[in-house]
Amino acid sequence: MSWPDKLKLKKQLVISLTEAGYPGPKEVQLKTLSRIAGGQDVIVVGPEGSGKTTTYVMAVLTRFNYNPDGVPRVLILVPDKDSVLAVAEQFSRLNRNKSISIVELYAAPGTETQMNALADGADIVIATPDRARALYLKLGLNLNKIELIIIDDADLVVKQGLQLPVAELANSAQKCQHLVFTEVMHNRLEKMIDPFMNLPAMVEVEQAGVAAMDTHPQVLYTLPNFGTKLNLLYLFMQDDEVFTRVVVFVNTRPTAEKIYQNLGKYLKDAVAILNPWFFEQTGFATIEEFKQSAVRLLIAVNDNDNYLDLDDIPFVIHFELPDEKETYIKRVTLEAPAASGDETLFLTFATDLELNAVKKIEQATGQKMQPADLPDDLVIDQGKKAAKQADNLPEKDTGTGEAFHQKKASNSKTYNYSSGEKAKMNKKRKHG
Template sequence: MCKFADQQNRSSVSLDKLKLSKALVISMTDAGYLSPKEIQARTMSRILGGQDIIAVAPEGAGKTTTYVLGMLMRLKYTKDDAPKVLILVADQARGEAVIEQFVSLSKNRDLNIMGLLGTGGLDAEVSELALGVDIVVATPTRARAVYLKLGLNLSKLQTFIVDDAALIVKQGMQLPVAELARSAGKCQHLIFTEVVHEKLYKMTDQFLNFPTLIEVEDFGPEKTEIVTQLLYLVPNYQTKVNLLRTLLRDDEVFDKVVVFINTRLAAQKLAKSLESPKVGEYSMLRPLHFDENGFDDFEDFKATPEARVLVVSNEGTGPLDLDGIPFLVHFEVPEAKEEFLARIVKRNDDEVVSLTFATDMELLQVRKIEQSIGQKLEIAELPADVLVERSSKPKGLDKNRIVKESDGPSGGGAYHEKKESNSKDYNYGIGQKAKMTMKKKHS
């Protein structure tokens, strides 16, 4: 009894660093939160101060609890006919979890919260909103639909929150997010995400001005022993093809390569685009048509010297014995991280290099993989001779400035623009790196 009381007292002192009310500290302790997470310690004062932020942290880092606590501290409950807080979530399940978090931590408070998650009729939701609500939790598409029916009044909005912004962008819901944010006018904006990238910035640039970027990495103490990793960040599919062709020109280094891609149709398309004058050099595992270069058995590829590159579909292939394959290329990042992890775990003393090609839309999966292995993938510079296919930028898009947590508002240009000093046009490619590794090993 005394031990528990002492533990509760010590945890309360720790939670007091967040400058929460005594009632919220008690609610946090009762819910099992014994100390603040790093993301909470670094963002809470800014949230309570009304600043705009982009908070980047991995899954499980405490992002949701952060803004729930911030809103419970800031809100003054009145019977207004318009919500004070709008929280946009990726789907119904996420919205229900957010509402449950609010209810759990707002004990003994008259909290008016409503979900617009596509589970009821529009007219019924409009009628319920007219009765008065403090907080609305909604999917972007549903919130926009209710807004267009004049049912969602944003005139008194104090805080606009985007939960899991990278997933919302991946699902293609940038337009309703930006429209709702612009319609809300002047208010605080809180963006929470696992990763940041150009497409996310294109969405937030439409309504954010000088937000503070706060990044938290929490990999934990354990690291999985894995093969050598290199991550290539590319803008689109065609640049991936150009990069793969460039690397494979060095047939002395890349003497046996397995290229993983998500679907069988994509594998067929990629294998055809890698045609070589050498018969059987490039092939596909279990080709779709009998007249295409390929192998029905993976072991046959391993035993065939002239077969240098094999394109493998993640779709229905199952586990493969990759022993003896020195180079693995993840042309696409698998949706199921377990597929990726099973291939890169180090099993013996063989020198193996795994290359991953990732676009903005795949960085979310990359982050989950990094969390699983307890370390970041090393980012490699693109070889200087790779043709980078540029995506066209929308005309008239303003790039509002983003400042790092430690910087002041007067800092440089947009965070996502490379500084000139960092725009390298040289690269020690994987071929040179592999050769140096082998030279060191045998010297």
């Protein structure tokens, strides 16, 4: 497929694209380049490798004539130094107009070198938000003629807590177009960009050609913070006729011990840790010991080298996703068709900042986790530092409607769930 004329790309850019191994447009370019050229604000949501960076590099290079004036017209904000260098490299690959001046800004000892580079002339600035803001406040970065602000990997910008410098830079550049590129959209990202985006078009693309793996059913609960995750776990564990045996994965030993200490107040001997550090903690050396016990909840730390046989475990909960997506994928992949009623249901608890990891897992497995509604009687932890406040849970006999609740009479059951019923339950049923 060749580059269509309707995209209005310059001939030299088309030659550069072809030589760089891009014989034709990807889906994201077909859906966005015309909108960008028309001056519309655009939000692009797509996976890694879908062509997001190349799209805005093309759009930027198309804007410039052969006589740029050396005053910044385009500001590209990315999360870190490595991203700055990667974007600059893509410009270098595709740009044949050597009169265009590109300046890179990122954390480095002192600011004089970067200040001098800006003073010498910069048409395009590629920067981390904090360094761009710092040089703007030193009057080194001129935003008066900015026509286009691009935020790439916006979800990672939010994850690194760079919302404030982004907002200040966007507010300081008047009447310009804004483009946002991200792998996922979530509330924190929306809160960052809403004040300066002007009736943006939303473009979503999916990675093509990924064959779906054969996996156990997967359900996704999106939660605001650690404390609410803890509340949801306890709410599920109150239902001892459905959640008869559960393995919970976390990333660190302190998190495992925090969950053990808090749930242990209520569930008593029903909670254990895999390979505990302390003698007074209930624990098991192997998953097989857990399966043979009366304990209902086993807390395990994610470990790439520690394979656990999860057969015959009705529920596996990823309280935190492992650092390596391959660890998660190995757990959920079916080696052979499960027997009727024996299939394990995987539940993932994710905050906004963990949705990027969820997206990468979905891309790798070729299928989405089924989103689930939160139970009506789940208490949302309002603490600003919920993870640090997780110890402040109500006593078991309070009955005052605080974070944990006693099991409702309506939850009493006289039947067991098959795997199919469990999946439907987690999609539709309100746990309580």
